[in-house]
Amino acid sequence: MFSPSVTPDQPHQSVNSNMAAIQHPESRVLIIMTGGTICMKESPQGLVPATGFMDEAMRPRPSFNDGSICEPLPVNISDKSTEYRPSLRTPISKYSRHVRYALYEFPVLLDSSSISSAGWSQIASCIQSNYALYDGFVILHGTDSLAYTASALSFMISALGKPVILTGSQASIFALQSDAVDNLLGALIIAGTFLIPEVCLFFHRTLYRGNRTTKISATAFDAFGSPNCEALARVTGIGIDVNWSLIRRATALERFNVQFALDTAHVACLRIFPGITPALLDSVLKVPGLHGLILETFGAGNAPSGPDGAFIDVIKAAIGRGIVIVSVSQCRSGTVSPLYEPATILGNAGVVFGHDLTTEAALTKLFFLLALPGVSYAEIVRQMSIPLRGEMTALPSRNQFAHLPLLDLGASLSSDQVRFTELGYAIAAGQLDKIKSMLDTESHMLLLARDYAENTALHLAAVSGEVEVVRELLRRGASVHERNAAGNTPLGLADKAGRMQNAALLKEAGAMLHVEEKERGMRPLLSPTAGERRWSSYETSLTFEQAASQFWAGSAARSPLEMGKKGGGLIPDS
The missing domain is CATH 3.40.50.1170 (L-asparaginase, N-terminal domain)
Known part of the structure; x- marks a missing residue:
């Protein structure tokens, strides 16, 4: 950075x-x-x-x-x-x-x-x-x-x-x-x-x-x-x-983007209270132009039902008119779930469980989804039920397992340093299957780790010839904005090494040259391939051996292992 x-x-x-x-x-x-x-x-x-x-x-x-x-x-x-x-x-x-x-x-x-x-x-x-x-x-x-x-x-x-x-x-x-x-x-x-x-x-x-x-x-x-x-x-x-x-x-190949449209004018919020009548709820749900309602319910998502079911009938009628109703808890902590019969009845009526959304997040998320062009009612309901930006706790997968910590494999290196060094060799050799296997078990540590010159795994991959290695790291959440000790981003290194495919993929994932890299003279040039444009401070591409040699020289070490011995594999201070 x-x-x-x-x-x-x-x-x-x-x-x-x-x-x-x-x-x-x-x-x-x-x-x-x-x-x-x-x-x-x-x-x-x-x-x-x-x-x-x-x-x-x-x-x-x-x-x-x-x-x-x-x-x-x-x-x-x-x-x-x-x-x-x-x-x-x-x-x-x-x-x-x-x-x-x-x-x-x-x-x-x-x-x-x-x-x-x-x-x-x-x-x-x-x-x-x-x-x-x-x-x-x-x-x-x-x-x-x-x-x-x-x-x-x-x-x-x-x-x-x-x-x-x-x-x-x-x-x-x-x-x-x-x-x-x-x-x-x-x-x-x-x-x-x-x-x-x-x-x-x-x-x-x-x-x-x-x-x-x-x-x-x-x-x-x-x-x-x-x-x-x-x-x-x-x-x-x-x-x-x-x-x-x-x-x-980010794990998707997307560039930074802003959606400015929000539908704030057609959403309401109502807090359930003892004695609330079906008529009051109905009057809110019949506000002209209403598209969504955040319903602050008791406890784990409970609301009055009554022997005549009038309250639920009002909700069913509103959902039938295409109004999205989301249930969030009035409690400071906890989640909405079908733990009790009243919550189950709401769910069966078509009310969306907001899980552990805050009221603030539920409202603004619904503002956002209702303004998306061409999104169906069913899709809005689906997206309100899943985390988009970490706003709710995802339900744990049955396939998630914990892994035992790795033993110290070197006398002078920590296990983290050894593993990052091993990953560096796998990246240099283009061993995609091995890289995937390592990331499956230690993705969090390996994506945060840095070598002696503060290069991340994505920096190392940027100068390799294997674009699929870069793609895999991006898919796992590697940041395109990290900078090493020399101030280079992965895109800057890919550019210097002439790795145009890597650079193109990084840019697709939102990478950009840092302003200081531009100040040092990086500039857009036409590549030898007709019609393809690249950022470069070089007129010709380097071979992989030249790129690797230049890269390790710039890192003040000859190999990932040397960099590890000098203090590589460092996790950012926390």
Whole structure:
């Protein structure tokens, strides 16, 4: 995900700031200010949103500004124009990295209690316009609808390969006692340090999957919870603990995309309560143009039935008219299931079990599905029942087995290092069956592992001649956006090695040259094959032997095994 700010072959500098730049990589993050308490100031009318957030709130604080040169960074505006905004850089983190960031303020700051699909589209458009320019995104937002926005963005954005982290605060950053600095700094460091390709919410030292969150307190600093899904990461006194086993990765060959259409005008939400009448439910279900209803039911999905069955008859009639009805639990934790007779009756009537969806996720998911072009009622019902973006817990497969940990196979290497080295040899030899077998048992570890030069398995495969190896790694969730110690993406290495098929497949999966690779001179050229276009800084393709030689030389080692002995196979800090 990162690259050194200065390449190794540049002349030695005596200036301290330049020395730091040589020694420590730098990532780029775009902060998008939408509004919220975090940026508010006192006024005679009470707290009001204030502009100039970077200059007034971040520049004076050493934790946000190491005093380095404020080089301008490009920010693409929604009207397709590009503006260069001043940037600041954090001091070196525990992970030996700087985060350089720019801030874009919405021309009109949004009130989170009044946000609509137009506001969500504005945020998504800003991410889309700047996706190729930054390693991650931090969205500053009011807390009232923060969980709704996080859920909506998670469905609107598909094939996400970079972190998008929403945060805000319960008190203004200008207040004497505030949670704003910790929330913003934590989100910024995580977005610039760990490649977590999800829409997340960061609050009170905890990173959550955005579509699993709900606001649980109006005043406490720990204002958000994720009752049915563990936290993705936590900030502790010694670092950031990332729960890598929970991180979702794209496994389809798709490019980053945004669906802006959401059907927010034809969905309602109704909370079941003791004494609710069939007539009241019927009046809601007969609202003109209604297409969907989120029904907040008791416990595990129970609702009144009554001896005459009138309540269920109203529901059956609405479903017969094509209205999608989804049952979610009123309880903070737990799942909707046919555990009791009332829930079974609802299911038999055609109500969709929302399992452990939050109300926020259920609503925004239904907004999203109802707006998909040409999707049938049956398909909407099916997709509401399965996880699309990790928003609900998938039912366990009967074919899932646990595997015993591998024994230490080397005196000087951990078993993880040995296995990653073994995978490197299999990739170099094009042994697809062996690669599949290794990934079947240790996919999580092997896709996260890095060698001495911070190359991932996909970096190694990018310079091989076997496009099917690249395809298999992508299918397993390998990230196309990771960068090695020299700042190269897998696409950049495939390009340098002249592996045009590999490069084409990587681009199909959403790969793009990092902005720093482009600054170093990568450019689009026509390939020797007529009509085929490739990115290249070379005029001719290399043989596999030349590519491998150049690759290992650039990695400061002659082979995967040597790289392992020098400390390869390292799992990212967590």
